[in-house]
Amino acid sequence: MKNEFHRIKRLPPYVFEEVNRFKAAYRASGADIIDLGMGNPDLPTPAHICEKLIETVNKPKTNRYSASRGIPGLRRAQAAYYERRFGVTLDPEREIVATLGSKEGFANLAQAITAPGDVILAPNPTYPIHQFGFIMSGGVIRHMPAEPDEEFMRALDRAMRHSVPKPIALVINYPSNPTCLNASLDFYREVVDYARRHDLILISDLAYAELYFDGAPPPSVLQVPGAKDLAVEFTSLSKTYSMPGWRIGFAVGNSELIAALARVKSYLDYGAFTPVQVAATAALNGPQDCVEEIRDAYRARRDTLVTAFERAGWDVPPPPSTMFAWAPIPKRFQNLGSLEFSKVLLKNADVAVAPGIGFGEHGEGYVRIALVENEHRIRQAARNIRRFLNDEADD
Numbered sequence: 529m530k531n532e533f534h535r536i537k538r539l540p541p542y543v544f545e546e547v548n549r550f551k552a553a554y555r556a557s558g559a560d561i562i563d564l565g566m567g568n569p570d571l572p573t574p575a576h577i578c579e580k581l582i583e584t585v586n587k588p589k590t591n592r593y594s595a596s597r598g599i600p601g602l603r604r605a606q607a608a609y610y611e612r613r614f615g616v617t618l619d620p621e622r623e624i625v626a627t628l629g630s631k632e633g634f635a636n637l638a639q640a641i642t643a644p645g646d647v648i649l650a651p652n653p654t655y656p657i658h659q660f661g662f663i664m665s666g667g668v669i670r671h672m673p674a675e676p677d678e679e680f681m682r683a684l685d686r687a688m689r690h691s692v693p694k695p696i697a698l699v700i701n702y703p704s705n706p707t708c709l710n711a712s713l714d715f716y717r718e719v720v721d722y723a724r725r726h727d728l729i730l731i732s733d734l735a736y737a738e739l740y741f742d743g744a745p746p747p748s749v750l751q752v753p754g755a756k757d758l759a760v761e762f763t764s765l766s767k768t769y770s771m772p773g774w775r776i777g778f779a780v781g782n783s784e785l786i787a788a789l790a791r792v793k794s795y796l797d798y799g800a801f802t803p804v805q806v807a808a809t810a811a812l813n814g815p816q817d818c819v820e821e822i823r824d825a826y827r828a829r830r831d832t833l834v835t836a837f838e839r840a841g842w843d844v845p846p847p848p849s850t851m852f853a854w855a856p857i858p859k860r861f862q863n864l865g866s867l868e869f870s871k872v873l874l875k876n877a878d879v880a881v882a883p884g885i886g887f888g889e890h891g892e893g894y895v896r897i898a899l900v901e902n903e904h905r906i907r908q909a910a911r912n913i914r915r916f917l918n919d920e921a922d923d
């Protein structure tokens with residue numbers, strides 16, 4: 529059988545797989561790896577959410593096929609969240625669809641709107657699905673700066689004037705994975721205005737809306753008047769309620785884009801397991817003090833990491849949001865590149881991080897550090913790194 533399938537050939541090697549192989553090999557040899565690589569939340573899901581799942585799963589009718597768009601109560605709960613958090617009114621029937629995590633929704637929206645050769649503008653560095661969802665659908669990526677500033681707007685204008693064919697969509701992601709950057713509502717206003725004038729679809733990834741540590745809560749692009757005319761936004765319960773394995777996310781916004789996504793999904797899935805959707809509804813409608821507790825836990829881990837790593841000899845800028853730190857490679861190792869430095873760190877300090885090159889070529893020179901271990905383990909990672917750095921200095 530010929531094994532060079534067209535869509536697979538378009539995908540570059542998945543950098544993180546190489547790190548994962550090294551990580552598995554060191555663990556198999558008995559090493560105690562402190563894994564700060566994958567953004568896989570370790571905090572427990574709040575008890576009232578789990579209790580609702582258990583209550584619902586014991587009802588016989590809930591084991592049947594569910595609704596691909598999401599059960600009505602879940603879509604209403606997401607609409608209520610947007611109303612109280614952002615002051616944005618959404619129609620649960622026309623402007624919201626529940627997804628199997630935001631990653632699945634993103635990939636299926638790409639399938640719905642992308643024709644072969646379509647140009648998509650996406651940040652670099654960025655979360656891989658922001659690019660590869662469109663690449664798998666036959667699209668072509670033109671890179672944008674990650675930072676939401678005037679250079680972004682200048683790059684956007686250059687892309688619109690010089691790309692052939694004209695770009696159809698722009699991906700924005702704030703708070704950003706992996707760079708932890710935040711965007712202001714003024715920036716969103718400028719982007720929405722430009723997109724409206726140039727008939728450009730906006731696709732916003734707001735998965736880290738509730739993981740912020742400094743300053744005001746991150747805004748939604750849909751807070752801009754008229755944004756629903758051209759924008760769709762993805763959110764997720766994975767980080768907000770520590771529910772990563774539950775696979776519940778949402779796409780909300782422009783009714784035409786939501787309908788296109790829902791149509792693709794109707795051919796591919798029957799939605800998440802109904803008890804999971806009911807429990808997710810309880811998460812959104814129930815007490816929200818758990819969200820603050822989760823945020824506080826990540827803030828404490830951030831502060832511990834920044835302080836402990838600085839003492840170890842590695843200056844890590846404190847991230848204002850997300851569950852990551854975006855850290856420049858220490859100067860003496862910059863010649864290695866992020867992938868090789870990640871391997872060196874695994875081998876010599878038993879610490880796993882994500883190489884910046886895995887998020888795009890402009891991520892080179894950085895690694896992403898996930899706040900997915902408790903403060904004791906983060907301090908242990910810092911001690912391991914300090915010993916490694918000191919040993920290197922002695923050599």
